[in-house]
Amino acid sequence: MTMILIVEDEQKLAELLKDYLAQSSFDTTILDNGNYVIPYVRENKPDLVILDLMLPGRDGMEICKEIRTFSNLPIIMVTARVEEIDRLLGLELGADDYVCKPFSPRELVARVKAVLRRAGGETTIKAKGLVLDEARYQASLHCVDLELTAVEFKLLSFMAANPGRIYSRDQLMERIYSDHRIVSDRTIDSHIKKLRKKIAEQSPDEELIGSVYGVGYKFI
Numbered sequence: 001m002t003m004i005l006i007v008e009d010e011q012k013l014a015e016l017l018k019d020y021l022a023q024s025s026f027d028t029t030i031l032d033n034g035n036y037v038i039p040y041v042r043e044n045k046p047d048l049v050i051l052d053l054m055l056p057g058r059d060g061m062e063i064c065k066e067i068r069t070f071s072n073l074p075i076i077m078v079t080a081r082v083e084e085i086d087r088l089l090g091l092e093l094g095a096d097d098y099v100c101k102p103f104s105p106r107e108l109v110a111r112v113k114a115v116l117r118r119a120g121g122e123t124t125i126k127a128k129g130l131v132l133d134e135a136r137y138q139a140s141l142h143c144v145d146l147e148l149t150a151v152e153f154k155l156l157s158f159m160a161a162n163p164g165r166i167y168s169r170d171q172l173m174e175r176i177y178s179d180h181r182i183v184s185d186r187t188i189d190s191h192i193k194k195l196r197k198k199i200a201e202q203s204p205d206e207e208l209i210g211s212v213y214g215v216g217y218k219f220i
């Protein structure tokens with residue numbers, strides 16, 4: 001069984017996460033004080049840690065840094081302020097993902113699965129009849145190959161790894177253009193349009209990519 005350590009001092013939130021993770025068959029332990037984390041991790045070797053930033057005792061940042069001195073176990077950092085995420089990214093703490101409060105427990109569970117999948121070296125995404133082989137850049141829908149461009153493949157696999165999660169155009173652009181060249185929002189829209197067309201050609205009644213008005217896109 002996959003064991004997840006929840007480090008969170010808001011008891012209600014911790015319990016809620018525990019319930020949601022249990023529904024996905026994850027075993028969980030809750031710690032509410034930063035001082036207990038390192039000894040616990042060393043002793044019990046959890047498969048993943050959900051780590052709140054602001055804690056009684058040692059804070060999440062310090063804990064994350066220390067874990068990285070002896071372990072590569074996946075860490076998802078949780079912060080109460082969206083502005084914190086930029087700062088945390090800049091510090092290169094070595095966390096695998098960052099989540100901002102308030103978040104939906106369902107989304108966090110999706111992130112947990114995605115992080116575990118990456119950590120396990122799995123490179124195939126399966127969702128709704130779609131199979132995306134990231135090592136070979138091959139995509140199929142209901143066993144029929146989809147002829148996708150590299151950019152379309154990246155967009156689709158990025159979204160399909162976290163069904164239901166909404167991505168802004170900026171987030172999608174960052175993901176596909178690692179050289180950070182300047183591209184307009186329209187570029188994403190036109191790639192999505194082509195992707196939808198290719199999906200519709202295989203499966204006309206199925207909508208896999210949803211638009212969220214004024215925000216961006218998601219894999220349904």
Ligand code: CA
Pocket residue numbers: 008009010052053054055
């Ligand atoms: Ca806290």
